[in-house]
Amino acid sequence: MRYLPLAGADRSDMLDAIGVKSIEDLFADVPVAARIDKPFDLPPHSGEIEVERALAAMAAKNVSAGTVPCFLGAGAHRHHIPAAVDHLVQRGEFLTSYTPYQPEISQGTLQFLYEFQTQVALITAMDVANASMYDGASATAEAVMMARRITGRDKVVVSAGLHPHYRDCVTSFAQFIGVKIVAPPPNPAPQFEGAVELATLLDEATACVVVQNPDVFGRLQDFTPLARHCHDIGALLVVAVSEVISLGCVRPPGEMDADIVVAEGQSLGNPMNFGGPYVGLFASRDEFVRQMPGRISGETTDIEGRRGWVLTLATREQHIRRQKATSNICTNSGLCALAFTIHLALLGSVGFERLARINHHRAVKCADALAGVPGCDVITEHFFNEFTVKLSKPATDVADDLADKGVLGGVPVSRLYPEVEGFENLLLVAASETNSDADITALVQALGDVL
Amino acid sequence: MSDTGIIPATFTGNRGLAIEEKLIFEQDSPGCCGVDLPEPDAVADRLGGLQRTGDLGLPSLAEPEVVRHFVRLSQKNYAIDTGFYPLGSCTMKYNPRLNEKLARLAGFADLHPLQPRSTVQGALELIETLSHWLQVLTGMPAFAMSPAAGAQGELCGIMCIRAALEDRGDPRRRVLVPGSAHGTNPATAAACGYEVEQIPSNPRGRIDSTVLKAKLGDDVAAIMLTNPNTCGLFEDEIIDIAAAVHDAGAFLYCDGANFNAIVGRVRPADLGIDVMQLNLHKTFSTPHGGGGPGSGPVALVKDLAPYAPLPLVVNGADGFRLIEHAVAEGEGAKTIGRLRGFHGQIGVFVRALAYMMSLGSDGLRQAADDAVLAANYLLVRLQDTLTLPYPGPCMHEVLFDDGFLHDTGVTTLDFSKALIDEGFHPTTIYFPLDVHGAMLTEPTETESKASLDQFIATVKALAARAKSGDAEFFTDAPRRAPRRRLDETKAARHPVLRWRRDHDDPGDVEGAAGG
Numbered sequence: 001m002r003y004l005p006l007a008g009a010d011r012s013d014m015l016d017a018i019g020v021k022s023i024e025d026l027f028a029d030v031p032v033a034a035r036i037d038k039p040f041d042l043p044p045h046s047g048e049i050e051v052e053r054a055l056a057a058m059a060a061k062n063v064s065a066g067t068v069p070c071f072l073g074a075g076a077h078r079h080h081i082p083a084a085v086d087h088l089v090q091r092g093e094f095l096t097s098y099t100p101y102q103p104e105i106s107q108g109t110l111q112f113l114y115e116f117q118t119q120v121a122l123i124t125a126m127d128v129a130n131a132s133m134y135d136g137a138s139a140t141a142e143a144v145m146m147a148r149r150i151t152g153r154d155k156v157v158v159s160a161g162l163h164p165h166y167r168d169c170v171t172s173f174a175q176f177i178g179v180k181i182v183a184p185p186p187n188p189a190p191q192f193e194g195a196v197e198l199a200t201l202l203d204e205a206t207a208c209v210v211v212q213n214p215d216v217f218g219r220l221q222d223f224t225p226l227a228r229h230c231h232d233i234g235a236l237l238v239v240a241v242s243e244v245i246s247l248g249c250v251r252p253p254g255e256m257d258a259d260i261v262v263a264e265g266q267s268l269g270n271p272m273n274f275g276g277p278y279v280g281l282f283a284s285r286d287e288f289v290r291q292m293p294g295r296i297s298g299e300t301t302d303i304e305g306r307r308g309w310v311l312t313l314a315t316r317e318q319h320i321r322r323q324k325a326t327s328n329i330c331t332n333s334g335l336c337a338l339a340f341t342i343h344l345a346l347l348g349s350v351g352f353e354r355l356a357r358i359n360h361h362r363a364v365k366c367a368d369a370l371a372g373v374p375g376c377d378v379i380t381e382h383f384f385n386e387f388t389v390k391l392s393k394p395a396t397d398v399a400d401d402l403a404d405k406g407v408l409g410g411v412p413v414s415r416l417y418p419e420v421e422g423f424e425n426l427l428l429v430a431a432s433e434t435n436s437d438a439d440i441t442a443l444v445q446a447l448g449d450v451l
Numbered sequence: 452m453s454d455t456g457i458i459p460a461t462f463t464g465n466r467g468l469a470i471e472e473k474l475i476f477e478q479d480s481p482g483c484c485g486v487d488l489p490e491p492d493a494v495a496d497r498l499g500g501l502q503r504t505g506d507l508g509l510p511s512l513a514e515p516e517v518v519r520h521f522v523r524l525s526q527k528n529y530a531i532d533t534g535f536y537p538l539g540s541c542t543m544k545y546n547p548r549l550n551e552k553l554a555r556l557a558g559f560a561d562l563h564p565l566q567p568r569s570t571v572q573g574a575l576e577l578i579e580t581l582s583h584w585l586q587v588l589t590g591m592p593a594f595a596m597s598p599a600a601g602a603q604g605e606l607c608g609i610m611c612i613r614a615a616l617e618d619r620g621d622p623r624r625r626v627l628v629p630g631s632a633h634g635t636n637p638a639t640a641a642a643c644g645y646e647v648e649q650i651p652s653n654p655r656g657r658i659d660s661t662v663l664k665a666k667l668g669d670d671v672a673a674i675m676l677t678n679p680n681t682c683g684l685f686e687d688e689i690i691d692i693a694a695a696v697h698d699a700g701a702f703l704y705c706d707g708a709n710f711n712a713i714v715g716r717v718r719p720a721d722l723g724i725d726v727m728q729l730n731l732h733k734t735f736s737t738p739h740g741g742g743g744p745g746s747g748p749v750a751l752v753k754d755l756a757p758y759a760p761l762p763l764v765v766n767g768a769d770g771f772r773l774i775e776h777a778v779a780e781g782e783g784a785k786t787i788g789r790l791r792g793f794h795g796q797i798g799v800f801v802r803a804l805a806y807m808m809s810l811g812s813d814g815l816r817q818a819a820d821d822a823v824l825a826a827n828y829l830l831v832r833l834q835d836t837l838t839l840p841y842p843g844p845c846m847h848e849v850l851f852d853d854g855f856l857h858d859t860g861v862t863t864l865d866f867s868k869a870l871i872d873e874g875f876h877p878t879t880i881y882f883p884l885d886v887h888g889a890m891l892t893e894p895t896e897t898e899s900k901a902s903l904d905q906f907i908a909t910v911k912a913l914a915a916r917a918k919s920g921d922a923e924f925f926t927d928a929p930r931r932a933p934r935r936r937l938d939e940t941k942a943a944r945h946p947v948l949r950w951r952r953d954h955d956d957p958g959d960v961e962g963a964a965g966g
Contacts, residue, residue: 001817002809003544003736003810003818004814004818004821004896004897005899005900006824011821011824014824017831017832018824025844026823026844027716027823029685029687029846031687034722035716036716036717039812040588040715042812042815043811044811044812045814046809047809050808052553055804055808058576059553059559059573061572061573061576062559062571062572062573063570065561066561067557072566075792076564076793078561082514084514087518088522088525092531092533093533094525095738095740096531096545098739098742101538102529103939104868104871104933104937105529105871105929106529107524107934108524108528109742111524111527114474114950118476118950122507122509123509134603135793137792138603138791138792145642166792169790169792172787173642173790175787176610176643176644177643220498220501221501247503249498249502251501264792271561271798272563272564273562274564275797276599276791276792276794276796276798277599277746277796289948296946296948297948298948299942300941300947302936309937310937312939312942312946314943318635318638320634321634321638322637322638323637323638328602328606328638329600329602329603330600330635331601331730331732331739331742331743332742332743334741334744335741335743335744336743345512345520346512347509348483348485348509349509349510351485351488351511352509353507354488358488360491361494364494364495365492381497382498382499383497399567400567408567418776433488
């Protein structure tokens with residue numbers, strides 16, 4: 001058993017030193033009724049070859065997105081990850097360390113987290129960010145809880161453009177603590193009119209409004225007027241971003257006067273992984289920092305005056321505050337945040353902005369090409385790298401037929417909203433820098449055949 | 452006396468291989484970029500007038516500069532790969548590299564979560580297979596696989612309890628939590644709208660079952676027990692406690708953070724546990740990654756299983772499928788809803804399953820045995836040097852307190868910092884809270900006897916030094932780490948949480964020159 005360094009003589013020597021006859025003596029506190037003395041009904045240990053074979057066989061039953069033209073988005077996006085990212089995150093000093101409780105020997109983690117926080121603050125145009133959350137959806141729920149603490153109010157208005165997974169997390173987190181959620185029904189109209197409707201739902205009991213940009217249908221919207229409405233009535237504006245690459249060329253939430261920004265950071269540095277692990281971004285204004293959830297790295301000096309970093313403002317956190325903590329979060333997404341940080345460091349301002357423009361232009365090209373397919377209407381006017389099309393047939397059938405033809409053509413909207421009638425024929429199509437002209441041609445041809 | 456008092460300072464501030472490294476923001480080389488991207492084709496944009504304007508403020512660096520930066524940062528971290536990391540209750544065991552290799556198979560890593568189900572049958576099989584292993588190891592009939600980490604698993608568990616109680620028309624008000632519990636336990640109960648009531652430990656380091664039983668009543672929803680507990684001890688009255696909890700109509704939540712001690716030997720189901728999260732990054736060796744990603748699947752008894760969060764994986768005649776939405780009837784009708792986006796920490800699942808298959812039924816049990824053996828070896832070899840608040844045998848971790856430092860002028864913190872200079876990661880300190888100056892020591896099963904012996908010898912030497920009156924040796928430590936003690940009060944009183952171009956950096960040895 002290759003992971004166990006104790007050899008036979010070591011075990012008996014150690015038992016002798018302890019003064020017991022057998023290992024069973026060390027389990028003496030376990031009630032006899034609960035001791036299992038026979039092997040569990042599971043396979044015995046295996047060598048690397050056998051384990052590789054078994055898991056490779058499972059992996060081979062999947063169609064990996066990189067082997068076909070892939071136009072799937074809706075909160076998880078396929079982007080190219082520079083080779084240096086994965087090399088660096090596999091360094092044992094990052095991979096096999098833990099939460100930096102001992103800062104003197106954790107400066108590597110603390111410094112990259114500080115760099116991560118700075119990057120997140122810059123791209124969202126916010127004052128301050130934390131050291132990551134689990135993902136965009138759960139971060140949105142945490143943002144709502146934070147708005148509730150800040151305002152002391154219990155009503156939350158959720159935009160119909162918010163990704164339903166994000167919306168559902170808010171609902172789950174809120175269900176037992178007296179939070180009232182108001183959520184107008186989703187509507188994929190070409191231009192988002194929801195901000196006007198949302199403003200009418202605000203009142204003096206409202207803690208926050210949660211919107212998404214680009215929204216779940218791909219639409220872009222200026223939320224500055226909504227922010228003004230929120231602030232006039234003492235509520236906060238929470239903006240979620242499910243495709244972080246958009247921040248390279250779309251006006252950021254901070255410039256629309258958002259109070260809390262949450263985002264899914266997967267697109268930078270992290271593979272799609274069938275849905276996780278991902279990395280949630282969480283940014284806010286300086287004045288609210290002591291109400292933020294999660295770890296935060298802060299600058300300080302050591303006793304020789306040298307700059308260094310520590311986990312700070314820990315009095316917000318569960319290990320100090322226990323039931324009065326701002327959140328129960330403990331472990332977050334450190335290594336995914338590292339991948340994000342490295343990828344964004346490689347890109348820099350110029351690379352990030354260019355990557356975003358490439359994404360947008362691929363999507364525009366794709367939308368223009370699809371507009372020429374009979375039975376396919378592009379219904380989103382303004383978008384970043386994802387848009388909604390209305391098909392002449394149910395989108396689930398079309399997506400399955402496209403998969404049979406070797407194209408992952410889009411996400412059926414009904415997969416996200418099975419309960420909404422009238423969405424059956426809607427398909428979300430996302431493009432990125434990984435989609436070549438040939439991919440777009442393949443999608444157009446396959447879709448033409450299927451429809 | 453510090454190094455700098457003996458060895459003259461260098462011009463750069465570097466100390467040989469210990470190289471000072473600025474922030475990436477201070478190494479801006481305008482014009483550089485670490486990724487080659489083509490200028491996109493000219494197409495009329497469709498951003499609707501929402502173009503971003505102005506510089507983002509991110510630094511420009513070429514690939515070699517970025518690689519060097521992060522390699523240098525990595526060298527400032529202590530890690531399991533570096534040395535002995537006995538951080539109690541965190542299970543810092545070796546992270547096998549096979550797991551990393553397999554998690555990177557394109558058939559797992561390069562899968563979109565919303566692909567048609569015919570294209571992801573292997574991924575759903577992976578989730579089901581891992582769930583099966585966990586069910587057998589715990590004896591529990593169902594697992595909620597989606598929680599993103601242990602704390603989210605706790606949230607899942609307590610929410611399921613609350614949903615079940617509300618279904619009964621009996622929501623109840625209080626959750627009982629031992630004083631020795633992880634902070635996530637009371638924080639979780641509060642997040643589900645419960646009042647938290649603390650239960651003290653008895654003189655044997657276990658929960659005081661008399662107090663517990665006295666506090667049980669018809670407004671108690673659950674008790675959150677950690678077993679083995681955070682004193683490193685098995686809660687030997689647990690079966691009796693479970694019966695009392697059930698008699699009161701409440702549920703027994705078990706924090707499974709310490710499952711490594713009993714895996715392959717004890718099934719939580721046989722202890723009367725109703726719900727328990729497992730931290731795959733602890734017991735099942737997936738990397739801690741400087742603080743995540745974790746994964747916290749939750750075991751549920753039959754009565755709680757209907758409340759599991761979405762999505763659910765179902766294995767039917769036509770293959771695997773996902774239930775992603777609440778439905779009116781049947782599976783998913785009573786779900787507490789969604790706790791995160793998509794389906795779960797699949798990348799972590801691959802690693803955990805690779806580990807479990809590598810060790811197998813025999814190896815997992817051997818791992819628990821070795822972990823418990825190592826902890827008891829430390830207990831016995833160090834019990835006359837350090838002080839034990841509770842006698843052994845312990846489980847996979849051993850708790851010492853600071854009694855041995857009485858009148859030395861040295862604290863648990865000082866002692867830990869001296870361990871850093873000796874090349875060890877300190878133990879978990881000042882936790883659990885109900886032991887004075889706690890040093891919770893978890894060696895894990897992946898340390899050799901030589902490694903344990905070296906730690907024992909070092910601790911003995913340090914304890915002798917503390918008792919000899921050389922307090923300054925400890926209060927000045929660490930001297931040889933990348934940083935000496937850092938001013939945490941300053942960090943909290945005057946928070947500097949991000950770099951700003953105009954921020955004056957008092958600790959910058961070279962001034963403002965860029966990289």
